[in-house]
Amino acid sequence: MITDIESATPALCRLHLGTELRQLRLAADLKSTQVVRRLIWSPSKLTRLETGENATVEPSDVIALCDMYGADGEKRALLTAYAAVTKTKKDWWQTAEYRPAISPTFRAYLGLEETAAAMHKYEAEFVPGLLQTEEYIRAIYQVAHEDRDPGQIDTHVAVRMARQDVLGRKELPLRFTAVINQSVLHREVGGSSVMRAQLEHIAEVASSLPVVRVQVVPFKSGAHAGMNGAFTILAFRDTDALKPIVYLENLGDAQVVRSTSDVDQYERVFTDLQADALGPKESLSLIREAIKEH
Structure with missing residues (x-):
């Protein structure tokens, strides 16, 4: 209630x-x-x-x-x-400020993200969206969407920042577990100062928010179960009414996967990734080492 x-x-x-x-x-x-x-x-x-x-x-x-x-x-x-x-x-993503920047598929996903009890996220190339700083987000969009004017980029940045409210909401905050590849820590997005601030932000959030857990898959793990690409798993409180789903996104498309067999496969992969990754404390130490490098 x-x-x-x-x-x-x-x-x-x-x-x-x-x-x-x-x-x-x-x-x-x-x-x-x-x-x-x-x-x-x-x-x-x-x-x-x-x-x-x-x-x-x-x-x-x-x-x-x-x-x-x-x-x-x-x-x-x-x-x-x-x-x-x-x-x-209205939900924030349905307002005139944000709606033009959000595709119908992504609007449907945002409704699921807003009501999910838990999110399991694997990222290999960049910091997960819910942990990104404004400057890091802007640097990504300026490279990935060079054809868009500054106003459009501002809107996309605002959308990404608004999504992060799920971690601090008073009513049932999202339990967020992120597994990231070690390469994410070393890829200098936006320059050294932006990257340093980004890693400091991850360390701060992971240390201060009990609902957030961050693990890093180190290079020494070698080949691992997540090498086919990034994915997101959402789980809900009423598991009888709402089964877990998987969200997949790439440059040109995005999709929500609901098939039980497919979701089960991704859940197994995520469990394997957590086993390959360093624990939260060791991961935090690795992140702090990367901060010094930048």
Whole structure:
């Protein structure tokens, strides 16, 4: 349950609303097919409600479900309040400031990232986005997107910085485990001063935020399970309603992978990478050594 609904994000309200509605349905011993048949809804409508995938939720839909499930007055008030937030507030990535810089695929991913309980991230080429400094982000975009004007780059930088709020949110902060290749520590992005500040930032975040864990795969590990490329695994609190997903991104495309067999494979690879990597304390020592080099 969210303790401060007025300050909660729409994404979190949708997640909690979906979880509560699903629990009420199961307690009422109703199958989803029975519910949609009675309300004359499409099956996908109820699924999207229970998984928090709708951009907005109609309070009237919530009331109809509460009536069917026999929810008490307190529960009904809570769930309609969640729905009201989705109608009166926008997620930050849906605002006019950010929306032009975000593709539909990435908007869908941001909704998942905002509501995830845990993220497992492997990066081989650069610092994971949630740990990047503003100067480091700008240096990457100036090289990777030379065709874009400074205003567009500013917006992309702002998007990346806004995403980092998930690590410090009051309501259920994201548990973030990053495994990075040692080469990331030595690739001088933006010059020595930018790189030094970036590594200092990683060390600070890893030391001060209990929800953040950083491990480094050292060169001496040799060949390892992550050599096919970077990936992100997201896991959610209601594992029955929302299964873990994998997010893959490259220069021209991005995709969300939901297949259980594929997700299981990536989870095994991540476990192997953690075994190959140095522990958090040893990784922090390696990061501090790299700071001196820069």
